[in-house]
Amino acid sequence: YKRLMWASRKSPQDTGLGFARVVLKLTIIVQLLQGEIPERAVFNVEEHRIALLPYLELTKAVRAGDPQAFAAVVKTHGDTFKSDKNFTLVMRLGHNVVKIGLRKISVSYSRISLADIANKLSLPSVQGAEYICAKAIRDSVIDATIDHTNGTLLSNDAIDVYATDEPQKAFHARIGFCLDVH
Numbered sequence: 001y002k003r004l005m006w007a008s009r010k011s012p013q014d015t016g017l018g019f020a021r022v023v024l025k026l027t028i029i030v031q032l033l034q035g036e037i038p039e040r041a042v043f044n045v046e047e048h049r050i051a052l053l054p055y056l057e058l059t060k061a062v063r064a065g066d067p068q069a070f071a072a073v074v075k076t077h078g079d080t081f082k083s084d085k086n087f088t089l090v091m092r093l094g095h096n097v098v099k100i101g102l103r104k105i106s107v108s109y110s111r112i113s114l115a116d117i118a119n120k121l122s123l124p125s126v127q128g129a130e131y132i133c134a135k136a137i138r139d140s141v142i143d144a145t146i147d148h149t150n151g152t153l154l155s156n157d158a159i160d161v162y163a164t165d166e167p168q169k170a171f172h173a174r175i176g177f178c179l180d181v182h
Contacts, residue, residue, distance in 0.1 A: 001030045001031065006181070022084075032096060033089065033092060054077035058074075062096060062100065065101030066097070099141050101120065102132065105121075106142040106144050110154070113152050117153060
């Protein structure tokens with residue numbers, strides 16, 4: 001991501017629109033793969049608006065955490081992603097869509113059955129939902145426990161993120177990036 005940002009900043013602003021467009025597309029996909037959502041202003045640049053339309057729809061589907069919307073975008077714009085040579089990266093976003101969807105479900109429900117999770121995330125089986133929930137808990141994507149006897153996911157109380165050191169880490173990362181650019 002850092003190298004892509006440097007490439008976009010060092011490229012000529014008046015010429016080389018094709019190069020800038022390729023870098024923008026890759027930057028958007030890398031941000032989505034990192035679990036970040038690109039800012040809306042990226043898609044509103046006049047020179048790139050039409051070319052970035054499939055990537056805007058992809059970003060909306062990932063942000064929503066909706067596997068059906070993601071599949072529809074991939075089906076609709078699959079040829080565009082293939083011609084841009086980004087199709088394999090886009091397909092890897094499917095895991096992020098499920099993680100985001102699971103995070104939204106975890107925040108919304110204090111107790112939900114694994115069958116309902118499988119239904120909401122369009123997963124093939126309840127065992128698959130249990131595996132995905134267990135992996136998300138282990139990777140600290142969600143803060144919950146699985147009740148295997150009742151087949152439910154029990155969400156823990158939400159913690160105040162400002163009481164942790166996460167804001168300090170994010171601020172430090174931004175300062176480091178700015179110093180690297182300088």
